[in-house]
Amino acid sequence: MLVCALRIREQIFIPLARDPVARSLNGIAMLNHDQIWKALDVLAQRHSLSPSALAKKAGLDSTTFNKSKRMSLDGRPRWPSTESIAKALDATGSNLNEFLRLVSDSAPPVLQTIPLIGFAQAGDGGFFDDGGFPAGSGWDEIAFPNVGDDHAYALEISGDSMLPLYRDGDTIIVSPTASVRRGDRVVVRTTDGEVLAKELRRQTPKTVELRSLNPDHGDRILPIEHVTTIGRIIWSSQ
Amino acid sequence: MLVCALRIREQIFIPLARDPVARSLNGIAMLNHDQIWKALDVLAQRHSLSPSALAKKAGLDSTTFNKSKRMSLDGRPRWPSTESIAKALDATGSNLNEFLRLVSDSAPPVLQTIPLIGFAQAGDGGFFDDGGFPAGSGWDEIAFPNVGDDHAYALEISGDSMLPLYRDGDTIIVSPTASVRRGDRVVVRTTDGEVLAKELRRQTPKTVELRSLNPDHGDRILPIEHVTTIGRIIWSSQ
DNA sequence: AATTTACAAGGATATATTTCCTATATAGGC
DNA sequence: GCCTATATAGGAAATATATCCTTGTAAATT
Incomplete structure (x- = not known):
């Protein structure tokens, strides 16, 4: 049963986040920005939708989630608004919990x-x-x-x-x-x-x-x- | 043992959301809107901060999270931007999962x-x-x-x-x-x-x-x- | 081959949030 | 009570995102 026990351990035992360490704000902000867009992409995929189809389904303009619009011309990251995300979640019958599961790769097991x-x-x-x-x-x-x-x-x-x-x-x-x-x-x-x-x-x-x-x-x-x-x-x- | 079993059930068994039913978008959008603002308030409290102090700590203007600015004069709900939320989380050393716990009263147990x-x-x-x-x-x-x-x-x-x-x-x-x-x-x-x-x-x-x-x-x-x-x-x- | 549909890039404009600023209220220290 | 700092409300302006619109491409349909 040693293998069985290890299997359980592998699934449940997680390296939990330690105390926050000094980090540059810009690095983190970029990380979360990418994660949020990625999560929207995964949300769309999960419902067999393209980004533009997800936006349309959410009652938004089809270009709202375009990849081409995620960085401004001046290089500044564009963030989807909280309201747009809420609309996309609602349109796909998802809740905020599910979205945040998609967002964070470093999350504890859901x-x-x-x-x-x-x-x-x-x-x-x-x-x-x-x-x-x-x-x-x-x-x-x-x-x-x-x-x-x-x-x-x-x-x-x-x-x-x-x-x-x-x-x-x-x-x-x-x-x-x-x-x-x-x-x-x-x-x-x-x-x-x-x-x-x-x-x-x-x-x-x-x-x-x-x-x-x-x-x-x-x-x-x-x-x-x-x-x-x-x-x-x-x-x-x- | 019946009481024991019930005790376990009470702690772990939760009423989870059933299949999505027809709902008016406005009702849901309002619900999430309130939850997000409330979560920001709780996040501030947890760090012994006022909403204005949290905004300042996040590098935002101190009025950004003012209660007085959460609804427009025309009655339209104002949503904090995803970027503002990300900055507030980073400034308090919180991650998105902690925010999740604050956002959703109906979240599964932590x-x-x-x-x-x-x-x-x-x-x-x-x-x-x-x-x-x-x-x-x-x-x-x-x-x-x-x-x-x-x-x-x-x-x-x-x-x-x-x-x-x-x-x-x-x-x-x-x-x-x-x-x-x-x-x-x-x-x-x-x-x-x-x-x-x-x-x-x-x-x-x-x-x-x-x-x-x-x-x-x-x-x-x-x-x-x-x-x-x-x-x-x-x-x-x- | 021509037409239709879906998807995506890109630009201009409308709208929404943040920022800046001011005034008032509140709390704490002296 | 006075002074200082903080919190909050509220208005105007600046900035950022959504919306509208156009164009191009690819795939499916006729």
């Missing part, structure tokens, strides 16, 4: 919105798409550090069937795209609509072998064709 | 910097102060959602002594100020310099009774005067 549902509900239809990702409208949401998987979801445990590890009411964070290996704690969805939280013992081309988290329950060997998805459990509340 | 240390090291001297809070310079740091305890710390498990619950390399988040009750998973520090992760069975005026997380180990009953601190485990990596 919080991720993680959909949350009860464990018992997870087997019902309509909550996952074909890829095993959360879908539909029955999900609540929690905030958590970026776990490196946009499709991560949270399940709230119900009942005592996963003791001693997970108690009633605990919340587990699941990454459906994370690679899994022997020993990982996983959530498995079967074609029968079952949702299981187990430890992965072995995975072959034909079967998935799972060890129960509750020692009172036996191991489970599933034919691979009965397994819809396997997601790795990455955090658990206590 | 990230908390949580000190991290190896479990085996935690019993060594110099890592905790008298109140059981992290101290000294041997701590690494991770980012985590605000757990409601400024003194929370993280311990990285080493060894197999806490199986099946915690494996080698797992990281647990501990709140030293959280109240604990029977059934809580806790980290106990003793006067002998031991650090134990156990489940709290009973706490009386004279003793603390702990159930081992590893069923191979017996329960432990400690005289209260041997117990330095008890912190509650609130999250665990998997």
Whole structure:
């Protein structure tokens, strides 16, 4: 599990900003100026828009965000107005949080919105798409550090069937795209609509072998064709 | 544990924005406009500055952020320019992410910097102060959602002594100020310099009774005067 | 090939924010 | 109370960004 632990560390452990040091104002102002324009470009891209299309969508003149207008002829940087940015954000259904995520390369890891549902509900239809990702409208949401998987979801445990590890009411964070290996704690969805939280013992081309988290329950060997998805459990509340 | 689970939910579960719905642009623009001015005011306050002193510190004219100039005579909202905001941030040694926290009342909870240390090291001297809070310079740091305890710390498990619950390399988040009750998973520090992760069975005026997380180990009953601190485990990596 | 559409550069003008300036209010020190 | 410094309101002018408009290019459509 050392590799697994390191992976978690890599994702969450960050070099945080130290005390501000003496800096030249001009250098920083230029940096933020570039970042703001870049963020607008990324915002446009994310919505499959060109800068001019983003401006138009925002009710601004199509030339407002032109690259050619980002520096004056006299070499002075031109800053988009705060109002223009607000309009662009609104036109794309984005909020200021998302914009500032785009702005700052040196930001701490962003919080991720993680959909949350009860464990018992997870087997019902309509909550996952074909890829095993959360879908539909029955999900609540929690905030958590970026776990490196946009499709991560949270399940709230119900009942005592996963003791001693997970108690009633605990919340587990699941990454459906994370690679899994022997020993990982996983959530498995079967074609029968079952949702299981187990430890992965072995995975072959034909079967998935799972060890129960509750020692009172036996191991489970599933034919691979009965397994819809396997997601790795990455955090658990206590 | 229902109350415990609810407590965690209260701290982390947030009502996040749903899908954008039809909204009048003017209403939203006004909202962000107010927020940005308010954020500038809070930024000034945080540095014991008035709006005019903040403007001056930023190299702007002292009237730039005057309250009297935030709406034009014709009723049109005036927005501070992005350049002015950038200068104010730089003058106060703030970055855009700190500004974000000030801007948006509906922002997700802030990230908390949580000190991290190896479990085996935690019993060594110099890592905790008298109140059981992290101290000294041997701590690494991770980012985590605000757990409601400024003194929370993280311990990285080493060894197999806490199986099946915690494996080698797992990281647990501990709140030293959280109240604990029977059934809580806790980290106990003793006067002998031991650090134990156990489940709290009973706490009386004279003793603390702990159930081992590893069923191979017996329960432990400690005289209260041997117990330095008890912190509650609130999250665990998997 | 001709036309239409989208995108972007560039210039002139309109509009919005900052700057400059003045006056008044407030707070702190003597 | 007086003096000084700071904070704030308000008006005019300077400066900066948005808007309007034109032109050129590329790609898609007819």
